Amino acid sequence: xxxxxxxxxGLVQPGGSLRLSCAASGFTFSxxxxxxxxxxxxxxxxxxxxxxxxxxxxxxxxxxKGRFTISRDNDKNTVYLQMNSLKPEDTAVYYCYAGYWKKxxxxxxxxxxx
Numbered sequence: 001x002x003x004x005x006x007x008x009x010g011l012v013q014p015g016g017s018l019r020l021s022c023a024a025s026g027f028t029f030s031x032x033x034x035x036x037x038x039x040x041x042x043x044x045x046x047x048x049x050x051x052x053x054x055x056x057x058x059x060x061x062x063x064x065k066g067r068f069t070i071s072r073d074n075d076k077n078t079v080y081l082q083m084n085s086l087k088p089e090d091t092a093v094y095y096c097y098a099g100y101w102k103k104x105x106x107x108x109x110x111x112x113x114x
Contacts, residue, residue, distance in 0.1 A: 002026040002103045004096045009108030012086055016112070020081040022096030022105055030074035032100045036081045038092035038110075045095070049081060064090075086112045 008020040020036070033052045039045040049070035051058040058070035069082040079096060091112050096105035 002098060002101045004098060004103060004105035006094065006096050006105040006108040009094060009110045011111045011113065013114050014087060014112055016086050017082070017084045018086065018110060020083070020094055020108060020110075022079045024077045024079070024096075024098065027098070027101060029077040032098060034072060034079040035097040035099060036070060036079075037095045037097055039095070040092040043092075048094070051079065083110070086110075088112045
């Protein structure tokens with residue numbers, strides 16, 4: 001079955017960096033686009049970044065453009081989210097999503113605070 005397992009969250013000071021990873025299994029990873037979403041307390045879940053099956057630059061919500069980078073390694077069946085210049089408003093649970101399969105990972109907490 002399709003499984004997505006995120007890792008890499010944690011507590012970081014404003015201006016710091018984190019890299020999230022999402023390991024996928026149960027499907028031919030290289031054939032499908034992948035996304036990262038986030039949900040802050042009391043907020044709706046929002047799309048942060050998307051990458052096509054072929055890779056490339058990805059697409060981003062305006063609030064993270066220039067700070068976050070989505071990438072993938074099809075040999076490792078893994079999608080990444082590199083987050084730089086983190087702000088307190090980036091605090092949220094971050095989820096990996098395989099849209100074709102409508103499958104979510106379990107989420108990983110990112111907290112940006114001094």
